[in-house]
Amino acid sequence: MTYIAVVAPVYNEEQNVEEFTNRVSNELKQLTKVFKIILIDDGSKDNSWQKIAEICSKNQNVKGIKLSKNFGHHYAITAGLNHVDADWAVVMDTDLQDRPEVIPEMYKKAQEGFDIVFVSRVDRPESFLYKLLQKIFYFILKISSGIKFDSSQANFSIISRKVVDAFNKFPEQARFYGSTILWLGFKRTSINAKHGSRFKGKPSYNFRKRIKLANDIILSFSDRPLKFAVVIGLIFSAASLLATFYIIYRVYFHGFSVTGWASLMTSIFLVGGVQISIMGIIGIYISKVFNEVKSRPLYLIEDTLN
Numbered sequence: 585m586t587y588i589a590v591v592a593p594v595y596n597e598e599q600n601v602e603e604f605t606n607r608v609s610n611e612l613k614q615l616t617k618v619f620k621i622i623l624i625d626d627g628s629k630d631n632s633w634q635k636i637a638e639i640c641s642k643n644q645n646v647k648g649i650k651l652s653k654n655f656g657h658h659y660a661i662t663a664g665l666n667h668v669d670a671d672w673a674v675v676m677d678t679d680l681q682d683r684p685e686v687i688p689e690m691y692k693k694a695q696e697g698f699d700i701v702f703v704s705r706v707d708r709p710e711s712f713l714y715k716l717l718q719k720i721f722y723f724i725l726k727i728s729s730g731i732k733f734d735s736s737q738a739n740f741s742i743i744s745r746k747v748v749d750a751f752n753k754f755p756e757q758a759r760f761y762g763s764t765i766l767w768l769g770f771k772r773t774s775i776n777a778k779h780g781s782r783f784k785g786k787p788s789y790n791f792r793k794r795i796k797l798a799n800d801i802i803l804s805f806s807d808r809p810l811k812f813a814v815v816i817g818l819i820f821s822a823a824s825l826l827a828t829f830y831i832i833y834r835v836y837f838h839g840f841s842v843t844g845w846a847s848l849m850t851s852i853f854l855v856g857g858v859q860i861s862i863m864g865i866i867g868i869y870i871s872k873v874f875n876e877v878k879s880r881p882l883y884l885i886e887d888t889l890n
Contacts, residue, residue: 587618588691590674591664593657594625597678598632605639605646607684615691621646622664623678627654633887640889648889655883658759661739663883665748674742675761682740686777690742693775699747700765700772703740705779737762737774746770757875757882809869813862820855 590608594601605621612619623646625633636648649663661675672691676682686703694701739761743751750768765772 585618586616586672587620587670588612588616588672588674589620589622589668589670590676590687591622591661591668592624592676592678593660593664594623594628594632594636594678595654595657595660596628596630596632598628598630598635600678600680601632601635602639604678604680604684605643607680608687609643609645611684611687614688619645620670622667623648624660624664625650626657626660627651637889644890646890648887649885650887652884652886656759658761659883661761662751662759663885666752668748671745672742673745673748676740677738681779682738683777683779686740686775687742689775689777693773694742694744697771698773699744699770701742702737702772702774703777704737704774705740706776741765744770755879757880758872759882809865813865816858817862820858 590612592604592608597604601623605623608621609619612621621643623636623639625636625648633648633650636646636650640646640648647667649667651660651663655663665673665675672694674687674690676684682703690701690703743765747765747768747770750770751764754764
């Protein structure tokens with residue numbers, strides 16, 4: 585019999601976690617008698633862990649993992665997948681924007697021979713401005729990283745056992761579920777599904793966290809910023825060479841003249857700024873290497889239930 589596990593990070597979701605668990609359980613019961621819902625408390629500041637403990641005491645199909653602090657959304661996903669022993673794993677959020685009712689459709693699609701099935705969200709309830717900014721964000725991310733992201737997809741997906749095993753081999757400190765799954769390969773597809781609305785509470789994923797995530801994706805999965813730095817350096821070198829030829833021409837044919845102080849100072853500041861920026865990019869990569877060399881654990885577990 586097929587064994588399905590659902591991996592769901594929890595951060596300040598005490599108002600949603602019970603409703604989430606009930607709806608997911610109802611859908612999984614239609615597919616199999618053997619399933620597990622893994623709730624990973626990522627250092628919540630509310631009573632999410634107490635709520636998870638209450639649910640676990642009533643339902644042996646629910647497993648609780650409490651991280652020692654807030655490591656981050658994708659680290660919590662990693663912790664969950666590290667504890668999956670099922671044939672298939674569903675990754676989704678607990679705010680119910682990822683609708684549990686889509687799980688049977690995802691599983692059915694996977695049975696057509698796919699190892700990875702992502703959900704492309706349609707009829708999203710966000711404002712036009714939010715959707716526009718998101719498309720711009722993903723466009724810049726694509727240019728900067730060289731990775732093609734679908735802005736309609738997030739983490740909501742189902743993956744096979746061999747994909748879970750491959751994902752768990754990744755030791756990198758920087759974590760992003762979507763780009764890692766994309767890098768793995770395997771046979772993948774997607775389905776369209778209506779995007780749900782948040783059940784209760786306010787989202788904790790803000791603009792600052794999104795920028796940090798983009799920074800991790802770009803620097804961990806691509807060396808394109810360094811290539812950009814090389815191109816910029818070549819452009820300024822070519823411009824400097826042309827300026828040198830122009831100065832030589834002025835000296836020999838028009839006599840030497842000390843003019844253009846303002847333009848000279850502007851050029852010095854401009855070139856200096858570019859150099860500092862390039863050094864900053866290199867420095868960030870070095871800091872990433874430093875973090876990897878330390879080989880600290882990706883997360884620490886404080887407690888587990890069931």
